[in-house]
Amino acid sequence: MPSNLLTDILAYAEQAPTPVSPADITEQVGKPRPTVNRALAKLVAEGRLVMSGAGRSTRYHLPADSASTPETARAGIASPPWSMPSRALIAALSTPIGKRPPVTYPRAFVDRYEPNISSLVPPALAVALHSAGRLQGQQPAGTYLRKVLEQLLIDLSWHSSRLEGNRKSLLDTRELFERxxxxxxxxxxxxxxxxxxxxxxxxxxxxxxxxxxxxxxxLQSVLMQGLLDDEEDLGAIRQKIVHIQDSVYLPAQVPSLLEEMLELIVEKARRTQNPVEAAFFLWVNLAYLQPFVDGNKRTSRLAANMPLLLANCAPLSFLDVAQADYAQAMLGVYEQTNVAMAVDLFEWTYRRSILKYRVIEEAMGVQDPLRARLREQLNDGIQQIVYHGNTLASAIDRLSLAPDDLEPFKAMLEKELKILAIHNCARYRLPIKKTQEWIDAGRPY
Structure with missing residues (x-):
């Protein structure tokens, strides 16, 4: 391949203010498109050029020490430092879609996976991430998530929706949740x-x-309410044919197979001891299977938090993941059953989640043992008073507390009622509007 063609491509990418498309490069260097495509694949494989996106959204740019593209840097979004296996996968996916062979869902990807023997995440990495992300000490399942829930509601909602093309800003999201x-x-x-x-x-x-x-x-039914043409598709196993845009992957179309594989995926995740491996397994396989008519990727992102929640690990909110990086990582799974990019992306964004939520958790201090033990009763008591309009005495009577817990629980409940506000009501599963009505009424209890 002529070295001057490679040099011309790199020079054009360097001077371009934004990542460039294959069509732009072809026009600039004046060579046939197949020749340009081979040159691009070579440059990507050698790590001299970085490809993002897929299909018509494919763009190229020079690698940066910070691992950020010019496009994502301006948006405050970085990219993971791709490993050599990921770079090889990127090169393979740079082949024009018309030259990539069609593929469908191979159930062997799940059938051959043996929990606690097989692994999608390198075992040492899964252990390291589990160690870094877990809450210390013995706590009831969900304690970590409850501590950071208010921030997680914003983070995961916004970052996951942005990956679906949502145009609302982070500020818009905060205001929307308050309203x-x-x-x-x-x-x-x-x-x-x-x-x-x-x-x-x-x-x-x-x-x-x-x-x-x-x-x-x-999860899928809640995520997709009001967004599907047919409400009967909410939570239902897909009966319709779906296609993946800009991909040669055709998901399985047999409802009985979709239902069987969904059961198997969840069952194998449940048996997997390392919660990080289980989270990754759910994330990748639910999106790959496409069991629902729509909302599969967003369902997979939230479902990935189930094993982390149960193990009291930091939640995964897909902080700062670029749409193009996410799409290409999924494309690697769909078309190549290759998780290299997905692993790099998962590690990169989960480490960011660990750091963020650790700071929030530490800022909250050591949890009161009484609160930890009677957390559900406290939630129920506050709901009885604020949402259902019961008195303090009536709410406590309904909880059937041990005699020794009555007075300290009453004091704790009264304290929480005094500081309850619309900015912290989510942890008690209270609607903002209902909470504000109770406050406006003078906080009756």
Whole structure:
């Protein structure tokens, strides 16, 4: 391959203010498109050029020491430092879509996986991430998530929705969550509010129900309410054909197979001892299977938090992940059953989550043992008073507390009622509007 062609491509990428498309490069260097494509694949494989996106969204740029592209740097979004296996995968995916062979879902990807023997995440990395992300000491399942829930509602809702093309800003999201639903909500607002409610459902259901298929199906139904043409598709196993845009991957189309594989995926994740490996397994396999008519990727992102929640590990909120990087990591799984990019992306963003939520958790200090032991009763008591309008005495009577716990619990409940506000009501599963009405009424109890 002529070295001057490679030099010309690199020179053009260097002077371009934004990542460039294959069509732009072809026009600039004046060579046939197949020749340019081979040159691009070579440059990507050698690490001299970085490819992002897929299909018509494919763009190229020079690597940077910070691992950020010019496009993502301006948006405050970095990219993971891709490993050599990931770079090789990127090169393979740079082949024009017309030259990539069509592929469908291989159930062997799940069938051959043996929990605690097989691994998608390198075992040493899974152990390291588990060690870094877990909450110290013995605590009830979900304790970590409850501590950081208010921030997680914003983080995971916004970052996950942004990966779906949502146009709301982070500030818009905060204001939307404070206001709640309205008749004038557009699709972007509905997507964000659905995420918030799905995360709250996750926090409530998983500690008591565990990792189950009904929980996963309910996650999809909450995430997609008001966003599907047919409401019967909410939580239902897909009966319709779906296609993946800009990919040669055709998901399985047999409902009985989709249902069988969904059961198997959740069952194998439940048996996996390392919660980081289980989280990655769920994230990749739920998106790969495409069991629902829509919302599969967003369901997979929230479902990945189930094993982390149960093990009291930092939640995974996909902080700062670029759309192009995410799409290409998924494309590697769909078309090559290759998780190299997905592993790099997962490690990079989960380490960011660990650092962020550790700071929040540490800032909250050591948890009161009484609060930890009677957390659910405290939640129920506050709901009885604020949402249902019961008196303090009536709410406590309904909880059937041990005699020695009555007075300290009453004092704790009264303290919480005095500081309850619309900015902290989510941890008690209270709607913002209902909380504000109770406050406006003079905090009756």
């Amino acid at each position: 709640g639903r309205s008749a004038n909500d557009d699709l972007d607002a509905t997507m964000l509010l659905n995420h918030k409610e799905a995360i709250e459902f996750l926090a409530d259901a998983v500690p008591t129900e565990g990792m189950t298929v009904p929980v996963v199906r309910n």
